[in-house]
Amino acid sequence: MKRVILSAVAVMLFAGCSDSYFTTNENTERPLVNIPRVLRQSNWLSRGSGSCVHASMMSLFRWQGRNNTARLWGQRYGSGEDAQGLRAKMDANGIRYAYVTNGDVNFLEWACSTRRGCGITVRGGVHMVALVHLDSEWACLLDNNSVSKFIWVPRETLIAEWKASYGWAVTPVYTPAAPLPAK
Amino acid sequence: MKKFCYVILAIAYAVMFIGFVGAYNAANGADVSANGVIAEARVINLPVDQAKWYVSVVGDTKNARYQEILGWFSTNKNLVTLKNQVHYCPVKSSDSIYGARYAKNVKSLPTVRVQTSDGTVVYEAAGRSIPMSAEGLNGAIANSIRPILPWRRNHVHPKPCPNPGPDIDINVDPDPQPLDDEGAPAPDGTNGPATALAIALSILLGAGVGGAKQWKKTYKV
Numbered sequence: 001m002k003r004v005i006l007s008a009v010a011v012m013l014f015a016g017c018s019d020s021y022f023t024t025n026e027n028t029e030r031p032l033v034n035i036p037r038v039l040r041q042s043n044w045l046s047r048g049s050g051s052c053v054h055a056s057m058m059s060l061f062r063w064q065g066r067n068n069t070a071r072l073w074g075q076r077y078g079s080g081e082d083a084q085g086l087r088a089k090m091d092a093n094g095i096r097y098a099y100v101t102n103g104d105v106n107f108l109e110w111a112c113s114t115r116r117g118c119g120i121t122v123r124g125g126v127h128m129v130a131l132v133h134l135d136s137e138w139a140c141l142l143d144n145n146s147v148s149k150f151i152w153v154p155r156e157t158l159i160a161e162w163k164a165s166y167g168w169a170v171t172p173v174y175t176p177a178a179p180l181p182a183k
Numbered sequence: 184m185k186k187f188c189y190v191i192l193a194i195a196y197a198v199m200f201i202g203f204v205g206a207y208n209a210a211n212g213a214d215v216s217a218n219g220v221i222a223e224a225r226v227i228n229l230p231v232d233q234a235k236w237y238v239s240v241v242g243d244t245k246n247a248r249y250q251e252i253l254g255w256f257s258t259n260k261n262l263v264t265l266k267n268q269v270h271y272c273p274v275k276s277s278d279s280i281y282g283a284r285y286a287k288n289v290k291s292l293p294t295v296r297v298q299t300s301d302g303t304v305v306y307e308a309a310g311r312s313i314p315m316s317a318e319g320l321n322g323a324i325a326n327s328i329r330p331i332l333p334w335r336r337n338h339v340h341p342k343p344c345p346n347p348g349p350d351i352d353i354n355v356d357p358d359p360q361p362l363d364d365e366g367a368p369a370p371d372g373t374n375g376p377a378t379a380l381a382i383a384l385s386i387l388l389g390a391g392v393g394g395a396k397q398w399k400k401t402y403k404v
Contacts, residue, residue, distance in 0.1 A: 028301055036283030062280070065272065098229055113233045173230065175270045177280055178237035179302030181288050 029179050031133030031140040031150055033117035035063045040147040041070070046078030052128045053081035055144035056119035057172065059130055064116060064174035069095070083168050096173045103167025105159055108134050111171050115179070118171035125165040131158075234300050238265065241274040241285050242293030249293040252313065252320070259317035265324065269297075297324055305331060 041058035043050050054077050061070035077089060083101045090097045100107045111118035112134040120131045122141075132150065133140035139158035141151040153161075162169070240256065242249025253273055256262045274281050276292060289296075291310035298304050306327035314320045 036280065038279040038283050065280075067278065107229075110229050110231075114230065115233075175272060177284060178239045178270065178272045178296070178298055179300075180284060181296070181298065181304045181307075182302035 032112055032115050033063060033130070033132035033176070034180070035059055035117070035130070035132060035142060037148070039063060040142060041074070041144060042147050043144040044078065049080040050127075050145075051078040051080075052144050053086055053119060054078055056128050056130045057086075057170075059142065059144070059147075060117055060119065060172055061174075064172055064176055066172065066174055069093070069172075083166075083170070086170060097170060098173050099168070099170035101166060101168045103163040107169050108159075108162075111169065115176040116171050116173065117176075118169045120162050121165040121168045122161050123165060125168070128168075131169070134158075232270070236269045236300060236305075237272060237296075237298045238269045239272040239274055239285070239296045239298070240293065241276070241281065241289055241296070243276045246293060248313075252293055252295065255317035255320060259321060261321040262317055265321070295320065295324075297327065 039059060039062040041055040041062070043052050043055045045051070054073060058070040058073055061067075061073060072093075081089075083099065087099070098107070108118065108120070108131060112131065117130055117132045119128045121128055127145075129144065130142040131139060132142050133152075134155065137155055139153050139155050141153065141158070143151060240249075240253055242252070244250070256266045256271065256273075274285055276286075285294075289309060293313065294307065294309040295313055296304060297306040306324050308314070308320075308323065314323050
């Protein structure tokens with residue numbers, strides 16, 4: 001009996017300790033844009049304002065293999081940003097990017113299905129987070145104000161929030177990180 | 184009074200024109216101000232590359248073998264073609280992403296890994312198991328891919344002659360294009376005779392029908 005109880009305790013203790021982060025059991029990683037913790041850029045204060053747009057772009061640059069661009073971006077830019085300002089900076093640095101400011105959900109679908117992800121406006125347009133997953137039921141966000149965890153929300157809730165926040169979405173267009181090997 | 188009416192009419196037309204242009208722009212999603220944000224559509228053609236495969240070449244930048252393999256993807260014609268068809272991911276062991284996504288699932292360095300878009304590994308070689316030449320690597324990748332792509336299964340490959348003469352093409356696998364899975368696969372050369380037969384039959388049929396019509400027309404049968 002003692003052995004059974006000890007085994008049960010051991011099973012409970014080690015549940016969830018598999019190497020699932022390093023390989024996937026299913027043939028689809030969730031979130032699709034599974035940005036590792038070490039690549040996530042936290043928001044920072046610059047000239048009295050947050051830098052959520054730039055932080056989101058830096059995380060996406062790193063995910064798309066542009067480490068040097070991310071580093072330079074962080075050195076050059078900060079503070080609040082709008083669509084026109086970001087566009088000017090992207091153009092000035094020769095960045096390949098795509099964006100919408102018309103709330104076109106197809107853009108979000110494209111960004112997530114190609115595993116690139118995108119920055120999207122939320123909270124009425126005063127904040128930008130990274131959209132890292134969108135399927136028929138769920139959306140997943142990486143908030144630069146709290147980069148330690150992904151935030152899952154129902155798809156319709158996210159779309160409603162985004163459309164009520166100017167519907168701005170933007171992403172660099174480079175090569176996304178390869179998927180984890182499926183078992 | 185008449186002049187005044189003309190002025191009013193002109194103003195009315197101008198207002199109508201402005202309204203029409205505004206409505207047109209709104210309908211097309213262009214230049215509509217939304218709280219200071221200019222609403223615009225996408226600015227580039229978005230790449231439809233969801234189904235693209237991934238080729239990762241992972242290694243230490245100080246390692247000569249890794250540099251050599253990276254070089255193959257710039258100098259070998261077939262590997263360059265492959266590189267242009269997939270998401271090509273050269274990964275340095277000093278990169279943060281290596282520690283986060285590769286360190287625990289590669290056997291050794293350097294590693295060459297080919298994955299489908301969902302992460303399934305279709306070819307992986309690490310360290311000494313990587314072929315010694317660019318042509319060898321290309322052939323190994325092609326051999327791994329062939330069984331899972333139906334239109335490549337029966338593809339006949341020329342065998343290299345043990346003592347190749349000057350006229351023999353020593354490129355063992357000249358057309359490794361199986362990764363172009365975004366469209367209909369190009370027909371293999373094995374369908375050549377069938378295609379030629381179909382074309383010949385079409386020409387004969389066309390000539391027959393045309394001749395018959397002309398005969399009827401000429402002799403009013």
